[in-house]
Amino acid sequence: MICIIAFVVFAVMAIFSANYRPLAAEAFDCVFRKMTFRKCKTRLDERIKSKITGKLMGHTPKGAAFVFKRFEILSWIFVIVTIVSLAYSGYSTYNYIQYGNCYGPEVTGGFCIYNALEGEKFTELQKKIEGETILPDADDDPAIGLEDAKVTMIEFGCYSCPHTREAQQIVREVVSQYKDRIKFVFRDFPIEQIYGDAFLHAEAANCALEQDMFWEMHELIFTEQEVCGEEVHPEDHIEDAAKRIGLNMKEFKKCMKEHRYKEEIEKDFNDGLKAGVSGTPTFFINGRRIIGPKPIKAFQKIIDEELEKAGEI
Amino acid sequence: MGLNPEKLRKDFPILDTKVKGRPIIYMDSACQTLRPIQVINKINEYYNEYPVCGDRSQHKLGKRVDEEIAKARKIFRKFFNAKHSEEFIFTKNTTESINIIANALKFKPGDAVLCSDKEHNSNLLQWQIKKDIKHNIFEFGNIEDFKSKLTKNTRLVSVVHTSNMDGTSNPIKEMIKIAHDNESLVLIDGAQSAPHREINLKKLDADFFACSGHKMLGPSGTGLLFGKKEQLENLNPFLVGGGTVEESTYTTHHWEPLPNRIEPGLQNYAGIIGLGEAVHYLDKIRLKNIQKHEANLNKKATDALGDVVDLISKDQERAGIFSFNIKNLTPHNIAIMLDNSANIMIRSGAHCVHSWFNKHNMTGSARASFYFYNTEEEIDIFIEEIKKLRKHLT
Structure with missing residues (x-):
């Protein structure tokens, strides 16, 4: 044998x-x-x-x-x-x-899967993903780092996805190391198929952006991801979080009630689909894709190569 | 004075080799011995200083080759105590030497050749395929059986001196005497005896003697065929060509004297010169010392493992050969395992003596063959590893 x-x-x-x-x-x-x-x-x-x-x-x-x-x-x-x-x-x-991952549409593991064939809230978007892949841009989404940087790192993330949360520590380290040379952009890709509160969290972060408190809300949602939904109702948790970071609660509640950023979030999601995103987190560094929370070396390698190409090293 | 293996080992660069941090333990000298630096240097000397034709060219380099070849031939004559240097013919190996005799000796229909039942394929197949002669076989070492198989038609006794399979030896001197009394010629396969014991060709009185260079520290692809002058001169032309004739026309030729007439074509000069150096090296150590050292090593292994393994021969005198089997393990199992567990390199299989193994319903044996560069410490490791195999795998 x-x-x-x-x-x-x-x-x-x-x-x-x-x-x-x-x-x-x-x-x-x-x-x-x-x-x-x-x-x-x-x-x-x-x-x-x-x-x-x-x-x-x-x-x-x-x-x-x-x-x-x-x-x-x-x-x-x-x-x-x-x-x-x-x-x-x-x-x-x-x-x-x-x-775009090794696990398939049904199974998660290192990556939160979005099953495009199953259909969900953004059903009208399904038609648009058929066709040529279009690399994403920064759009008008929240960004950190050099505004006119030659290297842009875009993350498509879901606030309720444990793997997106896992990747945040790596993202923090990357941003800290390269903040003077690259631009980091976070774009929403809420996977409601798996996480019912994913869209709510994305809306909360966008409403916080109105009051220039996006990154504070962003960090807090990820930090308290395990608490949310398990011990506290997601909507209560979001309001409590907003209070704790000192948002104008009247404005925040109004924003949330009006679903003011629904279209913005759907646009992010749509752009993600067009770029071939099938789950979170998915990163694009000058168009080069990293799927899942990879070791920091994987990010450093691509960023350094792109910086070198741009004559920044 | 005995030999000092530790000192002699320094002449063998290969013995400094380590595999995965452990030194190699070479116990396959019956197949090929290792080569001392002196032989390697001598071969290099040919290629560096006089890499040209011998026996043809009149220039300085050609003459240097002729001198070195003549020197090597003298070394062989002295080492084997032969009458004349030109009684040594250069061949590729023992196999080729025996083939020359099988094809060049004048046989007549009805003649017989007598061999032992423990012959290497090199001294078996020639006689099997030869037409018009009878191939008789006697039991190895059994002088009475030998006598009974010797007939008036026995033109040649072609017999192994020391068996490569188990290291036992035929009573060769007695057999030569009996054969000559019967007016039969004798060809000795000395591949395993020449490197391990003194061979005195004058005293032995053998008509032909064949041996291999690579089993006696010499380069691969070198061998010797000794023949009494009158016997060599009486051979039929077999391999002929450049160098074998003094002159030729379209219809005639005039043979060169010995040894050239039996050495056709351009020779393996580097090999012959290297073999000369190897034999010179052996002569310095003295074969008596080598024989004694090998016997000590073999006794040590036999005393320790005699009850652990199945020895192919329990004969006390088996030169440096320790041929054995272990119950439930194939010979190849044993060889590969020793190589991988302790870098011990031995041979496994039928050792080209399939006929004997078939007769005894055996597939082969594992064979460790010791030489003067093997030490008692190596034998200790060998013993320990064999005991481990026996204890854990059977």
């Missing part, structure tokens, strides 16, 4: 190096013989078994004995794991092509 794994491994390696082609051919011959109930002529399976056992023998003789005596069973397990792994890799690749 080990020949099957050997064939897969050597076949992949043979793509990159001709040295592995004879081994891949040998493994294939071995697999073919096994499938036709014949003995592997080249004893590749025996050689692999001996090599693994020998290497283990140098470190843990008992481990070597365990592997040697149960090699066929272990081989079967590895074959099954390999097949399952290959199937998952194929599925993930499909998801990445289809949805």
